[in-house]
Amino acid sequence: QVQLVESGGGVVQPGNSLRLSCAASGSSFGMHGMHWVRQAPGKGLEWVALIWFDGSKQYYADSVQGRFTISRDNSQNTLYLQMNSLRAEDTAVYYCARLFGDYIDYWGQGTLVTVSP
């Protein structure tokens, strides 16, 4: 059974930075691409970023391009999201999710990021 556990969320002031982590169970972490998807309070799902299984390629939503960086450490079974220049509109629950083939099959439980003065 795949388990994804996010951490690193919290309250941060606008303009500041935060790094999220996602710890994955199992030995197949390095075989799968990984996403970050977020959900603002009371809103729908918004895709944020994708990283290839080996970390060789990254893709971003326009809303975070240039501010967020997705990365991974396959030796530690961990996915990261470095978030810089945070804005109020980045307030959301951030989920990591596994890419299986070309769709998402597993999601973590999420970590809440609140950007507020």
Next chain:
Amino acid sequence: EIVMTQSPATLSVSPGERATLSCRASQSVSSKLAWYQQKRGQAPRLLIYGASTRATGIPARFSGSGSGTEFTLTINSLQSEDFAVYYCQQYSNWPPYTFGQGTKLEIK
């Protein structure tokens, strides 16, 4: 960017009845369409991928259909645990991956 539009926004159905949820893509996504269920306070759960293939462990009362731009999620014999928010997502043309805005399925 492909825009995904779900209808209705809210659907009220009685337990034991059938629910039919719709998802439309602004351009063809072939069969690269997934459905997710999200209960309050929980992460989304994969129900359907490839427009019509149930994910592991998903009951047979859930079925998906459609291709191109029009898709349907049907839930037969609604159980109490099925009342939730449902999202469709295309993975044909990315980035970005795009989700519908969700359909809230509520008890009538």
